[in-house]
Amino acid sequence: MMGFWNVMMLPILLFSCLMGGSAMSAPAGNLNVLADGERLQDRRMTDLKTHDTPWTFQKPASLDEWKNKRDRIRRKILISCGLWPMPESGQLKYEIFEKKENEDYTVEKVLLETFPGYYATGNLYRPKPDPANPSRRYPGVLCPHGHWTNARLAHTADDSVLAARSISFARQGYVCFAYDMVGYSDNKALLDHNFGGRREALWGIIPAGFQLYTSLKALDFLRSLPDVEPKRIACTGASGGGTQTFLLYAVDERIKAAAPVNMISAHMQGGCKCENAPQLRLDINNMDIGATMAPRPLMLVCATGDWTKNTPEVEYPAIRSIYELYRKPDLVAYHLVDAEHNYNKESRQAVYNWFARVFYHDRPQSDFVEKDYVMDPTPDLSVFAKHPIPEDALKPEQLFEALRVSREKQLWDYLEKFKPSAMEIYSEAYRETLAVKEPEFTEISTSHNQRIPQGEATVEKFLLENESTGQAVPAVLWTPGKLDNQREIGAVLLIHPEGKSGLIGEGGILKEPAARHIEKGIPVLSIDCLGTGEFIRDASWTARAKAQSATGYAHFATYNLTDTAGRVQDILLAETWIAKKFGKPAKIIGLPGAGGWVLLAHGLAENSMENEADLSNLDFSNDHCFVEDLYIPNLRRCGDFATSILLAGNRPIRIQGCADPAMNDRLKRAMDAGVASGGD
Structure with a gap:
C-alpha cells in the first residue's frame, strides 16, 4: 500500500491532460439519454420524505428476524446520534443540593455532568424517608419533557405541568428525576436547544445526540443513588419527551417499563431537530423504534386531538404484533x-396504573390515584436560582471543539491500537452513515437503450x-472496436463533477483520460451522478435542491440521502453493473471535483480494483469541503476517508491532488494503519 501512498505525494499529473488532451478520431456526439422534455423518473427526486410522510409497519416473519432488525435499529440510533462508538465516560460526576422538605415528598436540585464541560439540569423528587426502614430502596422513574413553554418549570394548564407527575411518583413510592431538554428551562444558560449547523453535524454533535446522551447519563445517575433499586427503572415523557423515552429504551435495556405519551405515530415522526437525527428514518419509523421495548412492559398513551388519534387501529396493533412474537401480548x-x-x-393516571402493575402489583390501585398538589415555587426548583453555573462549563464553541478533538482521538485510538472491535465498530458506523451499498446483480436493469456505431467503436x-x-442514472458506455482481452478490469468508470458531458471537448471530441483507455482497448463508462448532467435538466431536481437549501426542509437528511450519499450510491451501481456485464471488476477514476465521491465509495466498492481519486480544489480547512462539497452528517464522526481506506482492505487506491498537509498526513496515517492491520 505504501507504493500508492508515494503516488499520492507526487505533484498532480495523473489527470493533467483532462482539459486539453488528445482526442478520439471520431466525435462523441450527443450524450443525453432522455429526449428533450422527458422526465427522469428517479425516486430520490420524485419521492422525497418528511416527518409527515405516512408509513406502513412491516411486520417481521419471525422473532429471529425481528431481533436482527431490533439490533440494527439500536445501532442506527446510536450512529445517527453520534454516539457510536459511545464517548469515553469517566467517573459519574453530579451535585445534589438545596433540598426542600414537603409534607410527603422532598425535592432537590441536580447538576449532572454529561460531556466534559456540559451539564444536565433537573430536579430529584423522593419519597419521605421511611422511619421504619431508613435504608429502603425504591423504583426509579426518569421524566424527560416535551416542547412546552417553560417545560420543567411550567406553572400553566394541567396538560403540561411536569411537576404534577414528579410529585405523584414520589408520593407513590418512586425516586423521580425530572431533567431538562437541552436548552430548555435552566439548561438555556448552557446551550441553545437548536445549537449547531452543518459542521457540528459532520462530527455527530447534534441536539438529538446531546439529549439521548443526557438520558443515558440520567439513567446512570438514577441507578447510582443509594435509595434506588437499580434494576427497576421506568421512563415516561410526552411529545418530545415521548421521543426521548422511546429513543432511550431502544438503546438501553435497563429501562424496565415505559410510557411514551402522545408521540408514536405512523404519520408524524416529530418536528424538532432534537427528534430528527440525520439518517435515522431513511428506512425505519417511530413504530419500529417504539416496538424495540418488547417484551418489556409498554403503555402507549394517545389522544383524539393529535397525531396519535389512530393508535388503537394502527400503531398499537403494529407494536402488539411484536409482543405476540415473544408471546407476551399482555405486556403492551x-x-x-x-x-x-x-x-x-387522565394521561398521567394511565401511566401511574401501568407502572404500579409492573413495580407495585401487590398494592391496591387506590394508592396510585393522583392527589391534589401544589407546585413548588420556581426558585425552589430552578437549579441556578442561587447556585452559580459550574466554573468548568464550556461555551458552545469551546464545547464543540473539545468534542471534535475527543472524537478524532477516539477514531485513531481504535484504528491504530487495533482493538479487536475497531473495524467492526467504524465499518458499521460508516455503512449506516452513508446508507448506501452495492446492489445485487439481480437488482440492476437498464432502459432507454440506444446503440450508436462510431467507426470501429x-x-x-x-x-x-x-x-x-x-435510481435511474443516465449512462454512456464507449466500447473500442478492438478489446484488450488480457485486461484485468471490465471497464473504466470515469466520474466527472459535471457528469458524462464533462468528458467531451470542443467539436464533440472525447477528451483524456477516456480516449486513452479506449485506445488501449478498455471500455469506458461514464454516468451522471445525482445532481449532475441530465439530473439538473429535470424539474424535480429544483424541488430537491430547494428542500436541501438553508431555507428548505430542516430535517431533510433524516429522511432522505444527501446529494453526496446519492452520488456514492450511483458510483456503486455503475461499478457493480460493470462487474455484471464484463465478469471483471471496474476501475473507478474520480476526476478533480469528483475525487472525493470516489474516495468515499472506495471502501464500499467491492466490485472494483486499483481506483484513483484526485482531490484537487478541495478545501479541507475547518471542514470546508465536507460542509460544502461532500456533505453527509456524521461523516467525520465515522472516520470519512480514513475508514473508507481501511474498509477497502487489500484493494488499493491511488490518491493525489490534496494540497492540505493535515489531510495528507491523515490519509497516510490511514494507509499505514491498513498495512499494520493486515491490508495490502
Missing part, C-alpha cells in the same frame, strides 16, 4: 384520552436502474 397496552396534545391528569446510451432504491 394503550389508553386513548379525549383531548388535544397533552400529558393531563460503439457508443451505448441508457439508464442504469435499481428498482429497490429508485
